[in-house]
Amino acid sequence: MKRIVFALFFTLLQSVNLFADDYKIGDIIRKDGIEYKVLVTYLVVDSKESPDTVKGPDSFYQAGELMVTKVNENLEDVIIPPAIDRYKVIGLTDSLFYNHTHNRIWLPDLMFAGNGCFAKLKMKSGALVVHGMDFLGMSVFDELQGDLIFDTDRAIGWGSSFSKIGENSKFTKSRPWGLIKFNTKNMRFIKTSPVFDDCYTAQGRKYKRWIDQAFNNESEFQKNYQTDKKAYLTKKSFTTTPRKEKKGLTINSGACNAKQKDPKTGKTKPFAYPWGRLTQDFYRQSRYTVVNKKKKRKVVAYNDFVPVADATQKGGWYVKFVGDEGTVKYKLNGNLIKEKE
Amino acid sequence: MKKIFLLILSLLSCVVSSADPRGVSFEKDGLIYTIATEYVIKRTNMGRKAGDPEILILNEGDVYVSGCTATDCDIKIPTVVSFPTTYCKGKQDTARYNVLGIGEKAFENVRLNKLTIPYGLRFYGNQAFHNLEIKSGVLVVPPAMRMKANVFDGLKSKVLFTDLEFAQNKPIMFEKTFENPDLVPDIYIYHGIFSKQAEGINKKDLCTVGINIYNDWINTYSLSGEYKIKSLRSSRNNPNELFTFYTLTRANDKKTPKITIRLSRKFEKFRTDIDMISPYEYICWNPYTNKKEVCYDFAMNESIFRYRKEADYFYFTLDGKPLTDKLSLLDSDGRDPFGLQVMSEEEVKAKKEAKEREMNLNRKVNDLKKVLGF
Structure with a gap:
């Protein structure tokens, strides 16, 4: 009986992720062929607790922010989760996908993508879908082999992402080989963007078709955000x-x-x-x-x-x-x- | 089979002279045109040289593209097409037709390298581009006043809608144009003026492109002179407007009442596509007879004019005096001076013989009267 009660209690605790590991800043987390670096940590309370129940120091848990530093080149499909335990994935390092070949890549809402992050990336599905992105480095999509779909519902910090870098750089161009696409409904976010004059937009059924094709018409692949969101409590x-x-x-x-x-x-x-x-x-x-x-x-x-x-x-x-x-x-x-x- | 049939039809139309040429088709440069209406019009001879007439009597009309016989080539739809007329043969036997639109299934199952459509068309008929394949990949479509049902169904290329704001004065009528969204290809407009262009269109049916892509497509898939044509068309006389002209001999005589003929639109249904183009009728006020007549098939040359009222043709001098002796106007084939087959050859022969017999008889009676002393 005690074992059953303990097992139930353990399951309950695990369901709210109370046993997540604590990390130091600079630690590397490896999971599913992807490496993350801990950028910062801070204390939070569990979302299931009401503020009134913060009774003492034991109510606090470590959370933080991660940056993706490495992706296994052999991964066919890459799913970057929005969070690992209580650590939110906020960005992608420089040249993360440089010269990689992947079938599909799922990205969460991110704060930044480093210089040349998707440069020379070959997308077998034909398109890379980028959701929210606050800041972009330089030549982020340089010679991306596929279409680029910005599925964003907020303004993007374009920076020099579409500027050409010097001739000596390994990034010679600043644009993808394919088309740059947006949702027409969110056109207000791109009016001042460097790609406004060179992009395609669609909405409704036609836009959904673009997204579906980018994920090989597999709806489950697109649902990663919903399933992983629970980890970020x-x-x-x-x-x-x-x-x-x-x-x-x-x-x-x-x-x-x-x-x-x-x-x-x-x-x-x-x-x-x-x-x-x-x-x-x-x-x-x-x-x-x-x-x-x-x-x-x-x-x-x-x-x-x-x-x-x-x-x-x-x-x-x-x-x-x-x-x-x-x-x-x-x-x-x-x-x-x-x-x- | 369809093409052969149309060819035979157009040949027949040349042989059989018809007073009302509407519905008659002819082929030119890989396109089949159907005459929607044809009329005679008086125009000032602008830029004439010494000895040229001051006034020109011209045959004009409207046609629409009803088919395409070409394949695997570049086709440019003109704004104006000239072709020998069967309507009113005067000095000018070539009519100048305005291309008004693209008819129902005109480009059905056709494969072309490139198709250039002019600005200012009035309509695209039902399924006008049904299963049309454009090898270049983009079909640039200027706006038309009426877009009929399922115009783009099955079209195998991207579509770029250009200059929709050009038609803003008269809103474009979309009549179930995008009824089958699954069959409609990606239709693009320039997203800089999306709000203006999309009036009357379900925005979800359209994609947009940036100005660089837009200009690139225009330069690649359309002819650079298209914009000039656009402005040229806008400065031309609008065929829908009424216009008046006077008989030649009395034009400068202010005291004498003038024969006034007004060309106006007649609302009548003829065919599915033609019902969008207004046929014409003539309102003629003749001070000689002091009558106002609504008539059809008006024709005119330097000495007489003609019109039809119901089934009968009437001929007048330019002063308005009726010419009762029609037979004297006809040639041996039974055609009037305007080329219209009024009677058959046998009929003319018989009538002329009868008239001659009557004249001989009258002469003999008169001679007899003289002999008998009456």
Whole structure:
């Protein structure tokens, strides 16, 4: 009987992915012939928990962001999931698919694709489908052997993705060999794009036919997003006290581009995406914005967050943040804990 | 078989003179045209040289493309086609026809390297391009005022709709044009002016292309002179408008009442395609007889004019005086001065003999009267 109860409990926990591994920044995760690099980690609560149930440090789990660094060339079909456990896949490194040949590639919504990411890629299905993409590197689709379908419903950061790189570069052109296609409904997102004058659009049945052909008319292949979405069960916004109470902290966790200080002006500004060179030392860092309910309008951002168990505190724990101005500790009700000298 | 039949039909049409040439087909440069209407019109001889007449009486008309006999070649549909007329043979026996549209199944099961369609056509008939194969891969289709049912069904090439905004004054009528979406090929328009072009069309039926692709297709699959033709057509007289002309001898005489003949559209159904083109009738006001007549088959030369009312033909001098002696106008074959077969040869012979007998008889009676002293 105990075994059955334990088995049920284990299954329940696993279903909400509580046993996901913790990784350090820079770690490599290998799964299904694809390698991912951990860019940044941060603390979240499980999405199934209400903010009111964050009882202590044990309620927090590590989440983070990944970049795809390698894809096995022998894979016929490549499925890049939107997340591995609680780690969201946010980008593709430089030259990830350079000179590869694949039948179909499924991509999730991504933040970036590195320089020459799909350069000289041969698509056996005849087309590569790119969903949401915030930023593109240089010559991303250089000599892509197939059509390029932007199945996006938001603006794309085109950058120099369709600009020609110098003659000495291995990227000599900037465009795919095939056609560049969009959904007519989303034309407003491409009006300022470098491919507006050179693209084809369709909608409804005709657009669906393009997408279906790109995935060899296999609807299951397109459903990967829906099936893998369950793995990404994180909640990035939580409070230290029940939401109804007019005290405590509301914490939003996530990541941002790291900032650098301009020696001339003394001001800090974010790094641009370095694409494949993303490491722990540069560019991405965890970021927690904290809103004190007593001072609602004041938002303070910190780089590190540590929930600390402390029996002397009310509720048995307190929160510690590390920012540019040093370490700050808060009680659960939002009051500062002053260090005793 | 269809082509042979049409050829025979067109040959027959040349042999058998018909007053109403509508529906008659002829072939020229690989295309079969069907005459939708034909009329006589007076035009000022613009740019004439010394000795040339000031006024020209011309045979004009409207035709539509009803078939194609060519295969595996480049075909360009002209805006105007000239062909010997059977309608009104005066000094000019070649009529100048405006090409108004593409008829029902005109290009059915035809294979061409390239097809160039002019701007300003009035209609594309039902299944006009049914199973047409264009080897170049793109068919550039300028807009027509009426797009009939299933125009593009089975077409084996991409379609580029051009200059839809050109026809904005008169909205294009789509009549079940995209009824069978599975049979319609990819139809593209320029996406820079999508909102303007797509009026009246289900946007889901259309794809769009950028300006670079659009221009590339226009330059490759259409003739560069097409835009000139477009502007030329727009500056021409609109055949739908009424126009008036006067008899030649009295044109400058302000005091004398003038014979006024107005060419107007007649709404009558003739054939499926022709019902989209208005046939013409003539409204003639004759101050000599002081009558206003609605008539047909009007024809005119330097001395007389002619029209038909119901089954009978009437002839007048240019002053409007009726010519009652029709027989004297006919040649030995029974044709009038305009080439119309009014009577058969035997009939003319018989009538002339009868008239001659009557005249002889009258002469003899008169001679007898003189002899007898009456």
